[in-house]
Each structure stands twice: as C-alpha cells, then as structure tokens.
Amino acid sequence: MPIIAIRGLKKSYASGNEKVDALKGVDLAIEAGEFVTIMGKSGSGKSTLLSILGGMNHPTAGEVEMAGVNLYQLPGEKLADFRARHLGFVFQSFHLIPFLTALENVMLPLAIVKMKKAAKREAAHKALERVGLGGKVDRLPNQLSGGEQERVAIARAIVTNPHILLADEPTGNLDTSTSEEVMALFRELNEAGQTVVMVTHNPENGAYSDRTIQIRDGVVV
Numbered sequence: 001m002p003i004i005a006i007r008g009l010k011k012s013y014a015s016g017n018e019k020v021d022a023l024k025g026v027d028l029a030i031e032a033g034e035f036v037t038i039m040g041k042s043g044s045g046k047s048t049l050l051s052i053l054g055g056m057n058h059p060t061a062g063e064v065e066m067a068g069v070n071l072y073q074l075p076g077e078k079l080a081d082f083r084a085r086h087l088g089f090v091f092q093s094f095h096l097i098p099f100l101t102a103l104e105n106v107m108l109p110l111a112i113v114k115m116k117k118a119a120k121r122e123a124a125h126k127a128l129e130r131v132g133l134g135g136k137v138d139r140l141p142n143q144l145s146g147g148e149q150e151r152v153a154i155a156r157a158i159v160t161n162p163h164i165l166l167a168d169e170p171t172g173n174l175d176t177s178t179s180e181e182v183m184a185l186f187r188e189l190n191e192a193g194q195t196v197v198m199v200t201h202n203p204e205n206g207a208y209s210d211r212t213i214q215i216r217d218g219v220v221v
Contacts, residue, residue: 004195055080196209
C-alpha cells in the first residue's frame with residue numbers, strides 16, 4: 001500500500017471576484033521509501049500540493065491518505081498531532097531561531113513530545129551527527145554557513161523520525177556546490193529508508209530522486 005495516496009485532489013482560491021484553480025484533479029501514489037521530486041514552473045500548483053500533503057492547506061475536493069490515515073477527515077487537534085508525529089518539514093528559508101544554538105533549534109519539534117530533557121538533547125545530537133554537524137551543536141545560526149544552516153533545518157525535520165520528509169525548494173538560497181552537498185544528504189537519508197517528497201524548480205535536483213513528477217497548470221503531466 002502506498003504511504004501517500006492522493007485521489008481527485010482539487011484546490012481553488014478566491015482572487016477578487018475570480019476563482020483560481022490551483023489544482024485541478026491530481027491523482028498520485030508514492031511508495032514508502034521513495035524519493036520523489038515534484039517539478040513545475042512558478043504558479044503550476046506544486047507548492048500548493050506540498051502544503052496540502054503537509055496538512056496545512058485543506059483541499060477543496062479529493063482525498064489525501066497518508067500512512068493509512070485520511071488526513072483531512074482528522075479533527076484539527078488530531079491533524080496537528082499527525083503532522084508532529086509523522087511529517088518532517090524543510091523550507092527554502094531555514095526558519096532557525098537566531099538566539100538558539102543548533103542543538104536547541106533541532107530540539108524544538110520535541111517540545112510537545114513526552115521525553116526527559118536529556119533524551120531530547122541526545123536525540124537532537126544524533127540528528128545533527130547524521131547531517132554532519134556533530135561538532136557544531138553549540139553554534140548559533142549566524143556562526144554557520146548557509147549550507148550548515150540548511151543541515152540544521154534538515155536535522156530538525158528528522159529528529160522525530162518522521163515517516164515522510166517534505167521539502168520545499170530546500171536549495172533555493174544556496175550556491176551550486178552547497179546545493180549538491182545538501183541534495184547528496186537527502187539522497188543519503190533516503191537510502192537509509194526515509195521517504196522524501198521535494199518540490200523544486202531545479203532540474204538538477206531531480207537527478208538525485210527516484211522519480212520526478214511534473215505539474216503544469218494544476219495537473220500532473
């Protein structure tokens with residue numbers, strides 16, 4: 001059974017007096033352990049699709065089933081719990097708290113998890129080691145390079161051992177060399193069993209994935 005199954009997904013927005021159809025009936029299945037990139041031009045609907053997958057944007061119509069759960073049939077609190085337990089998020093802007101160390105930033109998703117503080121610190125330390133930053137746990141974000149900040153963001157996303165890692169243009173603010181390092185890290189995480197769904201506009205990023213899905217004008221092509 002696919003870990004993600006999308007059926008008849010539609011999303012419309014009101015723009016002034018007009019209705020904008022961002023997604024026009026998307027059907028998609030992603031298997032556990034796959035690394036999938038979603039590509040398309042600006043305005044194609046790819047980021048809308050990712051936000052719906054992330055439980056942050058209710059669809060107008062259709063179903064989203066993740067890890068055997070119909071996502072948008074969950075009430076608000078349970079949807080938030082599902083997001084916290086099963087999904088990890090990596091964004092183009094790193095969204096690191098500037099006055100927290102790398103370790104403290106990575107510990108943030110564990111704030112709602114019932115664990116002793118020492119166990120949370122250990123989990124965050126292990127996540128930073130996985131992304132190659134075990135020696136920089138006490139650095140503040142402004143003491144890290146752009147690529148290192150992105151690695152902290154990835155460590156924060158995987159610290160809860162989520163079933164699915166969702167990434168929105170994770171190399172958008174990085175130079176070519178650093179982008180390649182970050183993409184190699186995503187590939188490494190995937191080869192260790194992590195399901196990865198990434199939105200990107202960069203065709204070179206697609207080379208790291210198992211499959212590329214093209215979206216144009218709100219439909220898969």
